[in-house]
C-alpha cells in the first residue's frame with residue numbers, strides 16, 4: 001500500500017463477533033413444515049380457504065391460479081389490509097406482476113423482480129395477512145411443484161417475508177404487553193379514582209354494594225353467553241365513552257376543587273392581607289404614636305432645653321449684672337465709705353458742736369428754768385401775799401361790813417368807806433402791779449418758750465441733719481446691702497438696726513416735738529387763760545367801778561376767783577415744773593442714747609474697716625469671677641449656639657420625618673382603601689363564585705353519585721375486558737409459543753437462507769467495485785468534463801477533452817453512481833452487504849481515488865452533515881444498531897470499533913490514547929477471533945453516537961493536512 005492511498009479514510013473495519021450459526025444449505029422440508037403450521041395458525045382467520053388450499057394442492061396449475069387469486073384477495077381485502085399502510089399489491093405486485101404470477105406463480109417471477117421486491121420497502125408496508133398469504137402461496141407452490149424444494153430467489157423472498165412476519169409478531173407481542181400494562185395502569189387509576197369518588201360520595205356504600213351486586217350479576221351474562229360478545233363490545237364502547245365522560249367530569253371536578261382551593265387560598269390570602277393591612281395600620285398608628293410621642297418629647301425637651309437655657313442665660317445675665325452691680329456697689333460702697341468717713345467726721349464735729357451748744361443751752365435753760373422757778377416761787381409768794389391780802393381784804397370787807405352795820409347804826413360809815421376806798425385803791429394798784437408783773441411774766445414765758453422753740457428747732461435741725469446723715473448712710477448701706485446681699489448680710493442687719501435706731505430717734509424726737517407742742521399749747525392756753533383772766537379782772541374792775549355797791553361781793557367773788565386762778569396757776573406751774581423735769585429726763589435719755597449712738601458709730605467704723613477689707617477681697621474675687629464669668633459666658637454662648645443649631649437640626653429632622661410618616665400614612669391609607677375595595681370586589685366575586693361553585697358542587701355530587709355508579713359498572717366492564725384480554729393474551733401466548741417454535745424452526749431455515757444469501761453475494765462477487773462521479777465544485781471548469789457515458793450495468797466511458805479524436809476509454813464496474821446520485825442511493829446498494837456482517841461475514845468497504853475526488857464525502861459525508869447527508873459509515877452503523885436492537889430478544893450482537901492509520905508505511909492506532917505509539921502489526925485474518933490488527937485498541941459500542949465520538953477522536957489523532965487540491969483533505973500526510 002502506498003503512502004498516498006488511505007485505507008482508513010476509505011476503509012474502516014467493522015469486525016463483529018456474530019453468533020455462530022449453521023451455514024450449510026439443508027433441506028427445506030422442516031421449513032415448509034414450520035410454515036405450514038404457521039399457515040394453519042393464521043389461516044384460521046381466512047376461514048375455510050385453508051381447506052381449499054389443501055384440496056387443490058395436487059393441481060399445480062390450478063393451485064397457482066388459486067394462489068394468485070388468493071393473493072389478490074388477500075392483498076385487496078379491506079379486512080386484512082391495514083388501512084394506514086399502503087397496499088402491498090400496489091407496490092410489490094403490480095397488475096403486470098400479478099398477471100405474470102397468474103401465468104407462472106412465484107417460481108416463474110424473474111430474479112430482478114424478486115430482488116426488487118426484496119430491496120424495496122413494500123414488504124415493510126404490506127399487511128401481515130398478505131405476507132402470510134404470500135408465505136402460504138410459496139409453500140403451497142413449493143409443495144405442489146418441487147416436493148418441498150424452493151428456488152433460491154423464492155427462498156430469499158420467503159426468508160425476507162418470514163423475517164418481516166417475525167418482526168411484526170415480536171412487535172405485536174410487545175404491543176400487547178404494553179397494552180396489558182396500560183390497561184393495568186388504567187385499571188389502577190380508575191380504582192384509585194373510584195376510591196376517591198367513594199370517599200367523596202360518603203355514606204353511599206350500601207347503595208354502591210347494591211349496585212356492585214347488580215353489576216356483578218350483569219357481568220356474569222357475557223360469560224354465560226358468548227353470542228352476546230358483540231353487544232358487550234358495544235357496551236364496552238359505551239362504557240368507555242361514559243368513562244371518558246366520567247374522566248372529563250372528574251377533570252372538571254378536579255378543576256372545581258382546584259378552583260375551590262384557589263378560592264380558599266384567595267380568601268386566606270385576603271384574610272392575611274387584611275391582617276397585614278390591620279397590622280400595618282396598627283404599626284402605622286403605633287409609629288405615628290411613637291413619632292408623636294417622640295416629637296412631643298423632643299419638642300418638650302427642646303422647650304425645656306430652651307427654657308433651661310433661657311433661665312441659665314437669664315441667671316447668667318442676672319449673675320453678671322449682679323456681679324457688675326456688686327462691683328459698682330462695691331465701688332459705690334467704697335465711695336460711700338469714704339463719704340461716710342467724711343460724714344462721720346463731720347457729724348462727729350457737728351455732734352460735738354451740738355453737744356457743746358446743747359450743753360450750753362441746757363445750762364442756760366437750766367439756769368433760766370431755775371430763774372423761772374425762782375420767779376415762780378416769787379410769784380407764788382406774791383400769790384400767797386395776794387391771797388393773804390385778799391384774805392386781809394376779806395377780813396377788811398367783813399370788818400367793813402361789820403363796821404357798816406355798826407356805822408349804819410353809828411353814822412360813821414363815811415370813814416369806813418374812805419378806808420375801804422383806800423384799801424380798794426391799794427388793792428387795785430396791787431392788782432395792777434400783779435397784772436403788770438404777770439404780763440411781764442407772761443412775756444418772759446413767751447420769750448422762754450420762743451427760746452425753747454428755737455432750741456428745739458435747733459435740736460430738730462441737728463436731729464434732721466443727723467437723720468439725713470444717718471439716712472444717707474443707711475441708704476448707702478441699704479443700697480450696698482441690697483446689692484451685695486450675699487456678701488454683706490451682716491452689714492444689712494446693722495443697717496436695719498441703725499434704721500430702727502434712727503426710727504427710734506425720730507420717734508423720740510417726734511415725741512419730744514409733740515411734748516413741746518403740748519407744752520406750747522398748754523402755755524398758749526395758759527396765756528389765753530391769763531388773757532381771759534386779765535379780761536375778767538378788767539371786767540371785774542370795771543364792774544367794781546360800775547358797781548361800787550357790789551364791790552364787796554364782787555371783791556369777794558373776784559378774790560375767790562383769783563384765789564382759784566392762783567391755785568390753778570400754781571398747779572399749772574407745778575405741772576410745768578414736772579414737765580420740765582420730764583423734759584430734763586428725756587434730754588438726759590436723749591443724751592445717753594446719743595452717746596450710745598456714738599458708740600455704735602464707733603463700732604460701725606470697725607465694721608466699715610472690715611467691710612473695706614472684705615471689699616478688697618471681694619474685688620479680687622469679683623475680678624476672678626468676672627474672668628470666670630466671661631469664660632462661662634463664652635462657653636455658654638457656644639453651648640447655646642450648639643444647642644440652638646442642634647435643636648433646629650432636630651426640628652428639621654423631625655419635621656422631615658413627620659412629613660415622611662404623614663406621606664407614608666397617606667400612602668398606606670390609600671393602599672388600604674384600594675385593597676379594601678379590591679378585596680370587597682373580590683369577596684363579592686368569590687361569593688358569587690362560591691354560590692355558583694356550591695350549585696356546581698351540588699350538581700357534581702349528583703354527578704359523582706351517577707359517576708360512581710357508572711364507575712362501578714365501568715370497573716366491572718373493565719374487569720370483564722381484562723378477563724377477555726387475558727384470555728386473548730393467553731391465546732396470543734399460545735400463538736406466540738407456536739410462533740416461537742416456528743421461529744426456532746425458522747432460524748434454521750433462516751440460517752439456510754443466510755447461507756443462500758451469502759452465496760448470492762458471493763455469486764455477485766465478494767469483491768465489488770463501485771464508481772462514484774462527484775459533481776463539479778464551484779470554481780471548477782465544467783468544460784473539462786471527461787465522463788462521456790454512464791451505463792446502467794456499470795459501464796463508463798471516459799474521454800480526454802484535450803484529445804477528443806482519440807475516442808473514449810471504456811471501463812466496467814459493478815455499478816457507476818453519477819454526479820446526481822444521493823448518499824442514500826449509494827448506501828442502499830451497499831446495505832445488504834453490510835447486513836451480512838450480522839450473519840458473521842467479514843465485510844470491508846474502502847474508497848479509493850485521488851485527492852479531492854470525494855472519498856471522505858462518500859464515506860463520512862460533508863462537514864456538519866445533516867442526516868440526509870450522512871455518509872456510508874454513519875448509515876451502516878445506524879442500520880446495524882437498528883437491526884441488533886430489533887433482534888435483541890433473539891440474539892445479542894457485540895459491536896466493537898478499531899481505528900488505525902497507515903502513514904509512512906507504519907500502522908498507527910488512532911484510539912490508543914495520547915501516549916507513545918506502540919508498534920502494531922497486521923495479523924493473518926485466520927486468527928481465532930478473526931481480528932486482523934489485534935494490538936490496536938478495541939472499543940465496544942452500543943450506538944451510532946458512540947461510534948461517531950470514537951471516529952472524531954480517531955480523526956483528531958490522524959496525521960493529515962490540506963492538499964493542493966483539497967483543503968479538507970483526509971489523507972494521512974503532513
Ligand SMILES: Nc1ncnc2c1ncn2[C@@H]1O[C@H](COP(=O)(O)OP(=O)(O)OP(=O)(O)O)[C@@H](O)[C@H]1O
Pocket residue numbers: 009773774775777819849850851852853854855856857858862963966968969970971
Ligand atoms: N458526490 C458529491 N457531491 C457533492 N460534493 C462532493 C461530492 N463528492 C465530493 N464532493 C466535494 O468535493 C470535495 C472533495 O471531496 P473529499 O474531501 O471527499 O475528497 P477526498 O477524496 O476525500 O480527498 P482527500 O483524498 O484529499 O482526502 C469536498 O468539498 C466535497 O464536499
